[in-house]
Amino acid sequence: MTLPTRKLGDLEVSAQGLGCMGMSQSYGPADRDESVATINAALDAGVTLLDTADVYGLGHNEELVGSAIKTRRSEVVLATKFGFKRVLDPSDDGVRGDAAYVKQACDASLKRLGVDHIDLYYAHRVDPAVPVEETVGAMAELVEAGKVRYIGLSEAGAESLRRAAAVHPISALQSEWSLWTRDIEGEILDTCRQLGIGIVPFSPLGRGFLTGRVTQDLAEGDARRDLPRFTGDNYDRNYAIVEALKALAEKLGVTPGQLALAWVQSQGADVVPIPGTKRRTYLAENVAAATIELAAEDLAQISSVAGEVAGERYSAEALKLVNG
DSSP states (O other): OOOOEEEETTEEEESSOEEOGGGTSSSSOOOHHHHHHHHHHHHHTTOOEEEOOTTGGGGHHHHHHHHHTTTOGGGOEEEEEEOBGGGTOTTOOOBOOOHHHHHHHHHHHHHHHTOSOEEEEEESSOOTTSOHHHHHHHHHHHHHTTSEEEEEEESOOHHHHHHHHTTSOOOEEEEEOBTTBOTTTTHHHHHHHHHTOEEEEEOTTTTTGGGTOOOSOOOTTOGGGGSGGGSHHHHHHHHHHHHHHHHHHHHHTSOHHHHHHHHHHTTOTTBOOOOBOSSHHHHHHHHHHTTOOOOHHHHHHHHHHHOOOOSOSSOHHHHTTSOO
16 A cells, blocks of 8 residues: 655655554553554555654663564654653653753664664754754754754744754654644644644544543553543543544544544645554554545534543643643
8 A cells, every 4th residue: 555645844754654652651551563563564554654752661662663664674764752851760751952962862762773864853842951953953963974864843832943943954843733632723833834844743633532442441551541631520521522523423434533633634735643553453544544535614524523622631740841
């Protein structure tokens, strides 16, 4: 199968990528064999963009992805991220963006991934204690050294994007964007488009909630147990969105998850969502959404049923590092 392609700046990728985080953390027990099979199935389906980070599983995810693509490196646009201090100290949730750390983190990621270059390297968060110009300047040096091909930022605000782009071209902004998280719409999205920066939405399925398969009875170790939108009355209020999506999806002959994902895909030719999954079954469902065409009236209906979302997407502490 061949998926259509899109551009993140000058970087060409499949119109949908694969988020690999859940293969190592946050969403219940890991299954290495199924995860590797899912990555290979994604490549077979025409997905080229694989997304990981050094903090996912504290290095485990990079090692997993690296081993899975070892014989298929030429088929992959490999994206990873740096910045969270807990890679070195699990008790520290802060971020680092100083030049020395950027280079140290890159070398460590290259080793874990077992590759000689990273195709798309993101600063996972903007370090509030370090000028973004220093962080991006160090990333630019990695490009000059041949260790990185293109650079991006994650969860950055409009001002940070403008300042970063003045130092080196920024290919992509990776931020949460879905029917129930639309924070980047407005100034951030406008800035990306003014600067030619592609958008890579993570959690385009609302951390699985918009599929209708997530219950409040989440397994021990599932990070969603602590997220405001999944707890107490917020869950019940938000599930009304899913019910509305289910009704609309049934009319269109698709699943609610496919409808939510197709909505994100439809937001522009510069948008490449990276739905995460660790199972081949859900991968096939997600990939099928990449070719769903929605009419203007469908898009309007989908947007209208999303309604008001109950609860913040992160804890108050985690939100401090968003849109820096």
